[in-house]
Amino acid sequence: MGKDLLVEIGTEEMPASFLRPALLQMEEITKEVLDSNFLFYKDIKVYATPRRLVVYVEDLDEYQRSQEEEIRGPAEKIAYKDGQWLEPAIKFSQQYGVKLEDLFIKNTEKGSYVFLKRKIQGKLTKDLLPNIIKEIITTIKFPKMMRWGDVDFVFGRPIKWLLILYGEESIDLEIARIKSSNFSCAPRFLSEKKLQIKSSQEYFYTMKENYILLDQEERKNEILRQAENLAMERGFYLDYSPELLEELTFLVEYPTAFLGEFDKRYLNLPEIVLKVTMEKKQRYFPLRDNKGKLVNYFIGIRNGTEKNIDIIREGNEKVLKARLSDAEYYYNEDKKEPLQNYLKKLDGIIFHEKLGSMRDKVERVKKIIFLLEQDFNLEDERKIILERAVELYKADLGTLMVSEYPELHGVIGEIYAKNSGEDEEVAKILGEYFLPKTLEDNVSSNLLSNILGIADRIDSLTGYFSLELFPTGSEDPIGLRRLTNGLLKILWEKEYDIKIKDLFDYSWNIYGFKNNKDNIWKKAEDFLSQRLRNFLIEKNYPIDLINGVLSLGFDPIWKVKKRLETLVELQKDNELYSKLYTSANRLVRIIPSNFVPLESLKEEYLITDEEKKLYYKFLNIKDKYAEDLKEGNYLKIFKSEEILDLVENINVFFDKVLVMSPKKEERDNRLSLISYLKNLFWELVDWSKIVKV
Numbered sequence: 001m002g003k004d005l006l007v008e009i010g011t012e013e014m015p016a017s018f019l020r021p022a023l024l025q026m027e028e029i030t031k032e033v034l035d036s037n038f039l040f041y042k043d044i045k046v047y048a049t050p051r052r053l054v055v056y057v058e059d060l061d062e063y064q065r066s067q068e069e070e071i072r073g074p075a076e077k078i079a080y081k082d083g084q085w086l087e088p089a090i091k092f093s094q095q096y097g098v099k100l101e102d103l104f105i106k107n108t109e110k111g112s113y114v115f116l117k118r119k120i121q122g123k124l125t126k127d128l129l130p131n132i133i134k135e136i137i138t139t140i141k142f143p144k145m146m147r148w149g150d151v152d153f154v155f156g157r158p159i160k161w162l163l164i165l166y167g168e169e170s171i172d173l174e175i176a177r178i179k180s181s182n183f184s185c186a187p188r189f190l191s192e193k194k195l196q197i198k199s200s201q202e203y204f205y206t207m208k209e210n211y212i213l214l215d216q217e218e219r220k221n222e223i224l225r226q227a228e229n230l231a232m233e234r235g236f237y238l239d240y241s242p243e244l245l246e247e248l249t250f251l252v253e254y255p256t257a258f259l260g261e262f263d264k265r266y267l268n269l270p271e272i273v274l275k276v277t278m279e280k281k282q283r284y285f286p287l288r289d290n291k292g293k294l295v296n297y298f299i300g301i302r303n304g305t306e307k308n309i310d311i312i313r314e315g316n317e318k319v320l321k322a323r324l325s326d327a328e329y330y331y332n333e334d335k336k337e338p339l340q341n342y343l344k345k346l347d348g349i350i351f352h353e354k355l356g357s358m359r360d361k362v363e364r365v366k367k368i369i370f371l372l373e374q375d376f377n378l379e380d381e382r383k384i385i386l387e388r389a390v391e392l393y394k395a396d397l398g399t400l401m402v403s404e405y406p407e408l409h410g411v412i413g414e415i416y417a418k419n420s421g422e423d424e425e426v427a428k429i430l431g432e433y434f435l436p437k438t439l440e441d442n443v444s445s446n447l448l449s450n451i452l453g454i455a456d457r458i459d460s461l462t463g464y465f466s467l468e469l470f471p472t473g474s475e476d477p478i479g480l481r482r483l484t485n486g487l488l489k490i491l492w493e494k495e496y497d498i499k500i501k502d503l504f505d506y507s508w509n510i511y512g513f514k515n516n517k518d519n520i521w522k523k524a525e526d527f528l529s530q531r532l533r534n535f536l537i538e539k540n541y542p543i544d545l546i547n548g549v550l551s552l553g554f555d556p557i558w559k560v561k562k563r564l565e566t567l568v569e570l571q572k573d574n575e576l577y578s579k580l581y582t583s584a585n586r587l588v589r590i591i592p593s594n595f596v597p598l599e600s601l602k603e604e605y606l607i608t609d610e611e612k613k614l615y616y617k618f619l620n621i622k623d624k625y626a627e628d629l630k631e632g633n634y635l636k637i638f639k640s641e642e643i644l645d646l647v648e649n650i651n652v653f654f655d656k657v658l659v660m661s662p663k664k665e666e667r668d669n670r671l672s673l674i675s676y677l678k679n680l681f682w683e684l685v686d687w688s689k690i691v692k693v
Helices: 016-036 087-096 125-139 200-209 216-233 242-249 264-268 271-281 309-334 339-348 358-375 380-392 400-404 411-419 424-432 447-466 480-494 500-511 517-538 543-550 557-570 574-590 609-624 626-631 634-638 641-656 664-681
Strands: 003-011 043-049 052-060 067-075 104-108 111-120 159-166 183-185 194-196 255-261 285-288 294-303 350-352
Touching: 003 125, 003 183, 003 200, 016 043, 016 052, 016 125, 016 242, 043 216, 067 087, 087 111, 125 159, 159 183, 159 200, 183 200, 216 242, 216 255, 216 285, 216 294, 255 309, 264 294, 264 309, 271 285, 271 294, 271 309, 271 411, 294 309, 309 400, 339 358, 339 380, 339 411, 350 358, 350 447, 358 380, 358 447, 358 500, 380 424, 380 447, 400 411, 411 424, 424 447, 447 480, 447 500, 447 517, 480 517, 480 557, 500 517, 517 543, 517 557, 543 557, 557 574, 557 634, 574 641, 574 664, 609 626, 609 641, 609 664, 626 634
Parallel strands: none
Antiparallel strands: 003 052, 003 159, 043 052, 067 111, 104 111, 183 194, 255 294, 285 294
């Protein structure tokens, strides 16, 4: 029978974005630490609010599980002979107080040694807990760690209190000069009074009694319930992003929803401006009527009770009014000029201090677009649309609206382009070229939007790569991972027949960089390959297939996709897949690492019928499926009758032909034939990376 362990880390307000990752870590770390200390428990639960991180271990055993360890003694050669223990073994047994009968010989990587087994009695759990809890707390990492005062400790935010209870017993621990106790702290809206907790079980009751909804899922549901009820009372419905609900969940400890109102005249603003103002700037739920139109109401979430809710509402309405008034001013001022006129401001907007202005970037992207127009064989009419979009796509950076609402870049460019009488498709490209912003976003269905998106990302990546601004750890201040993910997702989903390396070379020349391109590309290649690997893991491809395919390279992306899709399909036929795996690995194992195949086989040295037959079958496949190999029709090739026949003949060849012939000409010829066959199999995947089937 165990007791429940409760650990509450009280902090200053944590950023909402810190808490979901922290929860995942807390559960994982706690499990690892308890398991490694041989402690049994029933369940682990973790909770997070802006001011507290909580680990609750249910039914944690009072004693550590007893362990058995093996102790190595002297080497067998000096301690055991002819069935008798010698002097070193006798002294070893005496040292540990065991009988000679308890000794045994065991083979290790370093040779045979005498061993004994010793039982280690488990310790009291409460004696182990201080170190265990300290390890849990010090292992949690946040996107930004901070140090406070003169305390030699880092955490997401300063720790203010530490509550640790094992059953009803308080566990002593000091971290960051904070001593643990059996006291928690009430929310700020209750004057932060101290809350004495008498037992782990009592904790949850005390939290609710003091207006703290500890469970983040319960808080999220409560926010949604209250907001939906308020909306329904007016005949409206909520229009919100999952990110807003997640953020609100981690901004409050006790949510109370309220309905606010703003002047109807602000509904004349573009809808996206209203939504961004309410959602991103104020964390409000926008509302729509039954016709789908935004209405001049919003729902806010207060951290606290209903007390003084009218004052809270009025305060929030004033803040929103001020923001919308500003947005209205920006919009009206921006409309006085056509979008084209904002281009002149691009010279004064820095893209990167070492890579020039936004005007410089636009001019470079125009040149990349010129190359892509040839690659995609665009008609003249399409080129005109694309080139006009490239001319304008950064113009909105010069507007008041984007200078205050940078997240509206592109979207507001589309609106202003339409207001300025630009072509509808030109405007659409401006509003879509940056898609996808995240891996969750959709890729645009418009080819021209994607071409501009590729060119813009290639220019940025080439410039950042040249400066070696590769992300380290969780730090990625210029968003290199985001840029790369967007590029990879476009190329993956659309299967465009272009190579990143070709575009990198082209962009590099446009920049006119003089540093070592090959060295930079090697680092860029590693970075891109790792991003693609993570991308594929997210798509749930097996790790060995990912490793095997990426071993052949990642460029072009469409080939990676074709190879993985083929392998997944081949795995459905276990017999076929197993035959391919076995043959491929037989081929690669016999080729010496330093062997260089002949450019072509010498038919006069094809001696046996088996090797002649195998060679001609290989040539037949090579000729018949040459176009399919170029087009990535791997499934057609590797499920063909010819491949099955080839596999059978490979087996016959290995059974009846001496590959390593004493005659060099015959040996080189046979090894070369095997190399050709291996290369054919390696068109699909590096089979040596595949887990045995």
